[in-house]
Amino acid sequence: MSDSWAISGLDLHLDLAGPRVRASLEAALREAVRGGRLRPGTRLPASRALATDLGIARNTVADCYAQLVAEGWLSARQGSGTWVAERAPSVSPAAPGPVAAAARRIRYDLRTGVPDVSAFPRQAWLAAGRKALGAAPAQALGYTDPRGLPQLREALAGYLARARGVAVAPDRVVVCAGFAQGLELLCEALRARGATTLAAEALGYPRHWRIAEKSGLSVTAVSVDDGGAVTAGLSPADALLLTPTHQFPLGVPLAPARRRQAADWASSAGAVIVEDDYDGELRYDRPAVGALQALAPEHVVYAGTASKSLAPGLRLGWLVLPARLVDDVVAVKSAAGRLSSSLDQLTLAEFLTSGAYDRQVRRVRLAYRRRRDRLVAAVRAAAPQVRVTGIAAGLHALLRLPPGQDEDALVARAARHGLAVEGLGDYRLGGSNGGDGGPALVVGYATPPGHAYSTAVARLCAVLSAGD
Ligand SMILES: Cc1ncc(COP(=O)(O)O)c(C=O)c1O
Numbered sequence: 009m010s011d012s013w014a015i016s017g018l019d020l021h022l023d024l025a026g027p028r029v030r031a032s033l034e035a036a037l038r039e040a041v042r043g044g045r046l047r048p049g050t051r052l053p054a055s056r057a058l059a060t061d062l063g064i065a066r067n068t069v070a071d072c073y074a075q076l077v078a079e080g081w082l083s084a085r086q087g088s089g090t091w092v093a094e095r096a097p098s099v100s101p102a103a104p105g106p107v108a109a110a111a112r113r114i115r116y117d118l119r120t121g122v123p124d125v126s127a128f129p130r131q132a133w134l135a136a137g138r139k140a141l142g143a144a145p146a147q148a149l150g151y152t153d154p155r156g157l158p159q160l161r162e163a164l165a166g167y168l169a170r171a172r173g174v175a176v177a178p179d180r181v182v183v184c185a186g187f188a189q190g191l192e193l194l195c196e197a198l199r200a201r202g203a204t205t206l207a208a209e210a211l212g213y214p215r216h217w218r219i220a221e222k223s224g225l226s227v228t229a230v231s232v233d234d235g236g237a238v239t240a241g242l243s244p245a246d247a248l249l250l251t252p253t254h255q256f257p258l259g260v261p262l263a264p265a266r267r268r269q270a271a272d273w274a275s276s277a278g279a280v281i282v283e284d285d286y287d288g289e290l291r292y293d294r295p296a297v298g299a300l301q302a303l304a305p306e307h308v309v310y311a312g313t314a315s316k317s318l319a320p321g322l323r324l325g326w327l328v329l330p331a332r333l334v335d336d337v338v339a340v341k342s343a344a345g346r347l348s349s350s351l352d353q354l355t356l357a358e359f360l361t362s363g364a365y366d367r368q369v370r371r372v373r374l375a376y377r378r379r380r381d382r383l384v385a386a387v388r389a390a391a392p393q394v395r396v397t398g399i400a401a402g403l404h405a406l407l408r409l410p411p412g413q414d415e416d417a418l419v420a421r422a423a424r425h426g427l428a429v430e431g432l433g434d435y436r437l438g439g440s441n442g443g444d445g446g447p448a449l450v451v452g453y454a455t456p457p458g459h460a461y462s463t464a465v466a467r468l469c470a471v472l473s474a475g476d
Contacts, residue, residue, distance in 0.1 A: 015176070029064050033072045041081050041092055051091045052082070052218075053459060058191045061126045063456050115426035118463035120257065120404040120452035121320070127375065127458070128319045132364045133355060140354035148350050154342035156183025156326070158446055160353040163360040164326050168312065171366075172288055173298030175305040182337055183348050185323040187286060187313040191216055191249075193346070194282060194309060194327065195223035197336040203246035206282075209237050210437045213256055216249060216284075217437060229437045235263035239270045247274075247280045251433075253288040254299040257435050257450045259398020259406055261297045271300065280330070281308040287316040288367045291401035292377045306330040314356065316403060316454075317369055324356055379453045383465055392467035403454040406432070407472070408446055411429035414448040422471045427464065 009380040040046040052058070055069040062069075075091050076082040084090040140159075148157060153375045155161060159180040168174035183398040195206065206220045210229035228245060231238040236255045239262075242248070250270065252262035262270070274281045283300050291297070301310035305328075314326040329337055341347075357366045383405060384396050395408040409415065415431035422429045456464045 114428040115454045123454045136358040137355040140358035157353045160357040163357040186325040205245040206247045208249040239266040271303040294400040334448035391472035404452040407449040
């Protein structure tokens with residue numbers, strides 16, 4: 009597929025906030041052409057595809073294209089699409105501004121974290137919201153229970169027990185703004201009870217360590233290897249942050265013996281395990297790994313999120329807490345006024361109980377599995393020296409580079425090809441070596457919208473096959 013196909017609304021970094029959507033789309037496209045970011049001959053996405061990516065009406069895009077064709081910025085022919093005119097008015101390729109330069113650097117985003125938000129199930133979400141709001145009692149729109157609306161806690165309890173094997177009752181559930189806020193609430197509550205230390209996997213998500221530190225906890229490293237966190241001989245800590253279903257970023261499940269070991273450690277030390285189940289539903293060719301929490305519900309906080317299955321912008325997550333922590337966490341949450349939106353909660357409750365959430369999970373599982381298969385096949389063919397691991401679940405893969413290859417140099421070269429990827433070193437806690445020293449890239453395959461994905465993978469393969 010040619011490069012020139014790969015422009016999407018997201019790639020263009022268009023900010024279409026405000027009432028004059030068409031005018032700002034026109035201005036943004038003009039600016040992209042004028043500044044040289046969209047070069048002559050570059051083909052633009054079909055109006056339907058761009059409209060979907062940007063969340064606007066197709067006619068708005070079609071009208072905008074027609075206007076820019078009339079002005080000479082774009083060319084179009086019936087049945088052949090729309091592209092940047094060969095001689096657009098006053099193109100000045102020299103010295104694009106810093107914004108244009110940055111945008112060019114990340115035309116294809118293969119970092120982890122964000123699912124394909126252009127595939128968000130807007131219609132199903134709207135239908136659930138309409139139905140839920142219509143049926144909601146007026147009190148649901150007042151100041152509500154800081155644990156979350158009862159409808160949602162009930163729905164989550166049912167879903168988590170069935171789909172994730174969590175030992176849960178609705179009164180143990182606290183709704184929060186994604187995992188990040190759940191962790192923050194918990195760390196603050198633990199700190200207020202006298203906790204001082206959180207142990208975390210030596211390879212993990214840096215923002216989470218910073219959240220714990222901001223709450224006053226010191227963060228120590230637990231080694232990880234191909235069986236997940238090394239749980240034998242854990243040093244004393246008040247809490248242990250784990251990704252047992254799908255170690256982030258190695259992509260492996262916690263070995264069964266280690267699950268037991270971790271649960272026993274928490275029970276005997278009176279400590280708390282925080283189970284980050286960020287993408288537990290997204291597994292492909294392995295059986296479901298149930299929640300670790302079920303082994304020790306009074307010592308494990310189960311934490312889930314809608315950020316991977318639906319969208320991070322929803323800011324919806326949930327904690328399932330041991331009895332002794334419920335009041336403390338709720339107190340922290342309400343003291344700071346961190347209540348969650350009733351409308352979003354009602355909508356998610358309806359989404360869960362109607363079966364729409366299950367359908368969404370099945371749909372994205374299929375879509376991401378296809379993306380993963382394409383990535384793995386392409387990398388194996390183009391760069392057989394690279395070992396692809398951690399692929400049985402989730403939204404990212406680990407590309408193990410030959411020993412001695414410079415991870416940072418490869419990330420920099422990818423950036424020159426317009427690709428954003430990250431090295432494993434970006435996820436290393438402090439000076440620890442994580443127990444897993446080799447160079448690797450952490451490649452997320454979910455973020456690019458569908459029509460940009462092939463180009464993103466092709467560019468990655470070109471970068472990998474070129475060597476150091
Ligand atoms: C390891 C891990 N846990 C949790 C999350 C989800 O965070 P949140 O629910 O705050 O969006 C992410 C998001 O990228 C993550 O990488």
